[in-house]
Each structure stands twice: as C-alpha cells, then as structure tokens.
C-alpha cells in the first residue's frame with residue numbers, strides 16, 4: 001500500500017500495523033496515542049510556506065498543545081521555536097534542544113524564580129502586567145537584558161464561541177488592556193521608560209475564535225506598536241508576536257481554515273505586519289498537531305440501558321478531558337474498527353461511547369450513530385494530536401497511555417517509535433506520593 005494521501009485510509013493503515021506489531025493488544029495494551037510524524041512535517045512545511053516573504057519570522061510551537069519532549073524535539077528539527085508558559089514547559093523545551101533564543105515565555109503568573117531563570121537563559125519574555133514589569137526591572141537592576149522583552153496586550157476585540165478559550169474580552173485575565181484609556185497611557189509610558197521593551201504580543205484566543213476577530217486583534221497590536229514608535233520618535237518596537245489560535249476542523253478531515261487563509265486575512269486587516277518594519281513570532285499549537293494524532297482504544301464490554309446501547313471502552317476523561325467535561329464545545333469524531341484494525345462497515349446504530357472513569361459523564365460521544373461496537377473492537381478518535389493524550393488527566397488513578405510516533409515509508413512500511421511509555425499501576429501509585437512496597441500479584445489468578 002503506497003501513496004496513502006487519504007487521511008482515513010492512512011489512519012487505518014497505521015492502526016492495522018499497530019495491532020499487528022502488538023502496540024495495541026486486548027490483553028496488554030488497551031489504549032494508546034499516535035502522532036503521525038510525517039503529517040507533522042507536512043503541516044510545519046505549510047506553516048513556513050504561508051509566511052513566505054517575511055524577513056524575520058519565528059514559528060514558536062505552543063508547548064501546551066503537545067508537551068511530549070520527543071514531539072518538541074521533532075518540531076525543533078523542523079526549524080520551529082517553542083512557546084512555553086510554565087517552568088515545566090520551559091524545562092521540556094530545553095530538554096528538546098531548543099536554543100534559548102528560539103524560546104518564548106508567556107504566562108500571566110510568572111514567579112520571580114521563573115523570571116530569573118528566563119532572563120539568565122536569554123529566552124524571550126512577554127510581560128503580562130505592570131507588576132511583572134516592575135519585577136523584571138528589579139531583577140535587571142539597571143543591566144540590559146539579553147532576552148527580547150515584549151508586553152502582552154489585550155486588544156479587547158471580543159470573544160469567540162468558547163468563552164474559556166477567548167482571551168481578548170473586555171475583562172480577560174491576560175495582558176494589558178489597550179482600550180481602557182488609563183492603561184493604554186500607562187503602557188505608552190512603560191515603553192518610554194524601558195528602552196528594552198521592544199516587542200508587542202497578542203493572542204486573541206484559541207478554538208472558537210473567528211479568524212476575522214483574531215486578525216483584528218493583531219491589527220490592534222500592530223497599530224499600538226506603530227503608535228509607540230511614532231510617539232517616541234524612534235523604532236523601539238521591532239517585533240510583533242501574533243500568538244496562535246488557528247482553529248481546527250473537528251468535523252472532518254479537511255484542513256480548514258489553513259494557514260494561508262489566515263495570512264490573507266492578516267494582510268487585509270494588518271498590512272503593516274508585513275511591511276518589513278517588524279520581525280514576527282507566531283505561536284500556533286492546535287493547528288500544528290491536532291490533525292496529526294489519534295487515540296485508539298479497545299471496547300471492553302457493551303450493554304443496553306433504558307433502550308440505549310452503550311460501548312464501554314478504555315478511552316475516556318484521562319485522554320479526552322475537554323470533550324468529557326464540555327462535550328458541546330469539543331465534539332470528537334469516533335471511527336469503529338474491528339479487532340484487526342479494519343474500519344467496520346455495518347449499518348449505523350445509535351450508541352454511547354463511554355470511558356472507564358467512575359462518573360456518568362465519562363463519555364466520548366452520546367447517542368452517536370456508528371456501526372455496532374462489540375467487545376474487542378477498537379475505536380479510533382482522530383484529531384487528538386493536541387491537548388488530548390499528551391495532556392492526561394489522572395482521575396481514578398488512570399495511567400498515562402503509551403504514545404507512539406509514526407512514519408510510513410514509501411513502501412507502506414509503518415515504523416513506530418515510543419514517545420512516552422505507558423504507566424503501569426505501580427508507577428501510578430508511586431506518583432501519588434510516598435509509598436510502601438506493594439506486593440505484585442502472583443499466584444492469585446490461575447492462567
């Protein structure tokens with residue numbers, strides 16, 4: 001099988017290889033995540049191609065979207081930078097081999113020790129608020145920073161369809177508001193008093209924000225940078241960090257919107273971004289990884305209750321936290337496969353697809369029409385390469401599943417590499433704190 005361009009066919013091909021190679025096994029390996037590393041390379045290529053004539057540009061992957069160090073290392077090899085928001089993500093970016101000058105540190109709650117670490121390393125910092133700026137001032141004590149330092153502004157252009165993902169609302173916790181008159185004036189003064197403030201950062205939000213809104217947010221940031229430079233009579237602001245947030249199509253395999261569409265909108269709304277006066281940083285996360293990953297899990301049992309068919313599977317809240325807790329905002333496709341990994345055909349039956357956790361809401365899908373699932377079948381959940389299995393939730397002491405990177409050779413040969421090992425129950429117990437030795441089972445069950 002060669003030239004697998006069709007996304008569904010490619011996933012099925014990978015799944016069948018995973019079963020054949022024992023990475024999925026109904027006795028020993030019930031749940032796993034997969035990252036299509038060829039797909040990642042293609043997506044990063046399309047991101048680079050969408051911004052062709054910009055003189056200085058760094059595409060910094062938002063580490064929270066998939067913080068697995070081998071994934072970050074792969075992105076580093078593709079020439080990306082890395083956007084981090086915690087000490088843990090910063091450590092992950094360094095472990096993945098990103099040089100400090102390709103790391104951008106954004107967080108609304110940077111502790112003094114985080115700031116000292118970042119300033120020591122020389123990673124770029126986007127300041128969230130005036131108190132943080134004063135703290136950096138105190139740490140620098142009159143020295144010039146090695147780090148590029150910017151300010152995150154809140155363009156206050158409004159929110160998208162998911163409030164929790166919208167960061168440019170009037171009252172957002174992120175950044176310094178631009179349309180509150182006092183804060184805009186104070187921000188102007190901050191640039192005047194700190195010649196090392198040379199970047200403006202904005203990120204209007206993630207999934208659910210219309211592209212137009214995101215582009216207007218960027219336009220506000222560029223207009224503010226122009227205003228600072230005009231007022232100061234010097235080119236102090238030299239770069240704009242436009243954030244990430246390109247939404248992902250969870251309803252099908254089409255890549256829509258794509259990076260080119262967004263860049264065209266940016267050209268319309270914020271032409272000065274491309275004037276050559278500004279270096280550019282982007283911080284895309286979900287749009288780089290989501291469609292390049294999937295979850296696969298076995299169906300353990302099936303039943304009916306109140307006339308409803310229910311498939312009980314090994315994938316639930318531990319790998320699909322947002323979907324389980326906010327199903328209306330984060331619907332996922334589910335594809336039914338037989339035990340060999342072949343897509344099931346059968347006529348659709350409405351059924352709930354449930355996870356293993358002990359609360360009723362642990363459902364990947366409600367009342368979903370799918371070929372009837374049976375014990376030993378495998379469900380495949382596409383579009384989960386970002387913010388799903390890479391961000392496990394430890395409810396019920398459910399273990400982190402294994403994650404495999406995948407490459408498909410020209411001959412159709414599928415090569416897997418372990419990106420994160422599965423936890424066993426003893427490792428889960430150990431991560432719960434100080435433990436006393438627990439006897440491993442033996443002799444209790446006759447095999």
Ligand SMILES: *Cc1c(COP(=O)(O)O)cnc(C)c1O
Nearest residue numbers: 062203206244245283284285286
């Ligand atoms: C989360 C986040 C991103 C990435 O958002 P995506 O929707 O994954 O592209 C980028 N920048 C900042 C500051 C963020 O908080």
